[in-house]
Amino acid sequence: MRLAVIIGSTRNGRFGPTVGHWLARQADKQFEVDLIDLATANLPATLLDTDDETPAEVAVLAPRLATADAFAVVTPEYNCSFPAPLKTALDWYYEVWHAKPVAIVSYGRETGGLYATAQLRQVFTELNAVTIRNTVALPCYWEQFTADGGWPRPAAGYEAQAKLMLDQLVWWSQALLDARTQRPYQQ
Numbered sequence: 525m526r527l528a529v530i531i532g533s534t535r536n537g538r539f540g541p542t543v544g545h546w547l548a549r550q551a552d553k554q555f556e557v558d559l560i561d562l563a564t565a566n567l568p569a570t571l572l573d574t575d576d577e578t579p580a581e582v583a584v585l586a587p588r589l590a591t592a593d594a595f596a597v598v599t600p601e602y603n604c605s606f607p608a609p610l611k612t613a614l615d616w617y618y619e620v621w622h623a624k625p626v627a628i629v630s631y632g633r634e635t636g637g638l639y640a641t642a643q644l645r646q647v648f649t650e651l652n653a654v655t656i657r658n659t660v661a662l663p664c665y666w667e668q669f670t671a672d673g674g675w676p677r678p679a680a681g682y683e684a685q686a687k688l689m690l691d692q693l694v695w696w697s698q699a700l701l702d703a704r705t706q707r708p709y710q711q
Contacts, residue, residue, distance in 0.1 A: 530598065589620040625696035628644055
């Protein structure tokens with residue numbers, strides 16, 4: 525099974541790559557992982573009309589997303605929501621999300637990004653994707669560094685949360701793959 529781990533933040537000094545690489549290490553026990561960083565994807569911020577030619581940056585990322593059996597989105601919470609570049613990426617690739625499962629890992633202040641997660645669930649529902657019930661929320665993530673600068677501290681419990689979420693993602697990935705194989709998804 526192929527899993528696309530998407531780092532949704534593009535800000536300077538962002539924490540997303542730390543979380544994305546950590547999640548990829550957790551997931552590579554169960555998936556073939558493709559780590560996608562939206563900061564390096566350089567997707568245009570302006571969506572085009574349907575008759576316009578697809579921009580090269582959009583075309584390059586398309587097959588990586590299309591071949592994924594599942595997605596894991598790593599998102600910060602900015603102002604009780606998720607970042608605009610992540611929304612733009614979701615909108616550029618409308619059909620790749622259909623009938624595929626999505627896990628969400630969020631980080632932020634005291635809520636750990638749960639407002640961003642709630643909004644992403646609504647968007648993924650509109651995209652005909654299935655979000656996994658269990659998530660990994662990282663409240664005050666900056667407090668979980670070890671003395672030598674590693675992240676996260678073993679006592680944080682994030683590995684157990686990730687394992688549960690990824691186990692569910694494996695189940696949904698197989699179930700939805702079987703369903704798409706037996707009968708292609710129709711909107």
